Amino acid sequence: MSDNKTEMDFYPTRTSSKSSVLPRTDPVTYCDSCDELTKDQVEFFEKNGYIIFENLFSSDEVGKLFDELTLLSNDETKKDMPQFILEETQRDVRSIFEVHKISTLYNRLCRDKRILKIVQQLLGSKVYIHQSRVNLKPGFDGKEFYWHSDFETWHSEDGMPNMRAISCSISLTKNYEFNGPLMVIPGSHKDFVSCSGKTPDDHYKQSLKRQEIGTPPKEILEQMVEKSKIVSAKGSAGSVIFFDCNIMHGSNGNITPYPRSNAFFVYNSICNTLVEPFCGLKPRPNYIASHDFNPLESVDSFLHSK
């Protein structure tokens, strides 16, 4: 149990105990109606914790997003903003956080009804952006991301009380089997892995490069993969994966010349806004874990005004 006095901690983690698997006490989906998604699609998400849509955005639309990304990542005046994560050895941009506040186009993108309506249906409420970013994962030396549940971090380090958030990743390049696509373990979102180890101060400065605290031990991952399997999100540019905040996921590195860029939005229900971090430390900066809980209003298309 955490020291947090105002909220019950249903998902204790970063403790001195051995890592263990706890049951999820929250629903996965909050919808009965068939609005944007069919009953089958909702059931698929409920069971597996993810759903993929091929070509949700056209190549023309992806082109516009790419152009904007190129402009942003070449803008020397912005590179010293904390939102801009640069390569260790040079000033190339690796990620841009809070991109929906930095770019009007990406602000509209996160409100595009083709994605927003799906998230609202699954979470059964209005939503706001907990985190946004674009990743430019380059070819040749793209680094791996080890297995983790995002919720484990958002709960302990950001104070997200419950599992009522969904991530949406929009591919801006083709995802091959070769260039380190996102891998998920279907069904793993129904278990919460309570991880061993105290969170260090300012953990995010390290964990955004390579996460070690808050990752499950090998035995638990082996059990999860044995029970299920691994699925990777392959597809053309413009395809979109929605995944539950607690699904176990990761990605291998990428030595191929193919970059793997994507826009990434985390939608949290307005019924699940942040409290004090359950790890007892100060919250991460707003550009990583937003305290702007204003619900998003949809636009018909990110390219055109209503």
Add this chain to the structure above:
Amino acid sequence: MSDNKTEMDFYPTRTSSKSSVLPRTDPVTYCDSCDELTKDQVEFFEKNGYIIFENLFSSDEVGKLFDELTLLSNDETKKDMPQFILEETQRDVRSIFEVHKISTLYNRLCRDKRILKIVQQLLGSKVYIHQSRVNLKPGFDGKEFYWHSDFETWHSEDGMPNMRAISCSISLTKNYEFNGPLMVIPGSHKDFVSCSGKTPDDHYKQSLKRQEIGTPPKEILEQMVEKSKIVSAKGSAGSVIFFDCNIMHGSNGNITPYPRSNAFFVYNSICNTLVEPFCGLKPRPNYIASHDFNPLESVDSFLHSK
């Protein structure tokens, strides 16, 4: 041109010049007859530089190979032999070189006619083992191997004069798209990439962990992939890939729980035995680059005596 006085260096590399692409002056295949392989299969190898056989060995046979590997890698009395490459942080075995001299079973395996006859046909001569090893590439933190041509190293560091050698990798575990399978660039074996940079002394001590000298620059890799594509060697345990000594290949890391173990034999034609290394340094140790040029005699099956 190298300083080597006795042999012409048709493939200068590790020079102070910029990396460049030179034409291959050697044939790829040396056979007219249809012996083990059909004409189509030989043509496929000639054009692409590799060929894959699913289930060349049965799961029972793979089981025997795995048992032997387990015995060897748990043998504390052997772990201090230079042939045993251990993990950096613990005494787990990562690779065992010269395994065909350490294990009778693996000695018979490299002479099993199901593989030896294919190599002899493609190279049009008797062959000997230039290098053998088993790799236990573990799950969770299997490291990537960056793009390289083996011949580039064998030529410069071992003194292999010409391109008349073939590697054979026998899968001892399933190769998924997820666990960092071998990736090749079909057709790349017809170009020789002369690499920039002087070879340091005892380069193998570093390059077996992570190769940097002797790897092509990004622009050349981009051109090669643009001209062709990437193919990965997926398949069940017991499948076998033969690939040309000069094909550009590499593999991504592996964060999955699935290990990726294989037995690896390099067959060199007895018409292509080693001379002084073209880089001008002393040759690598025998367990990495053998000077035992005795031709191999085949056995019907590695499990049973003739």
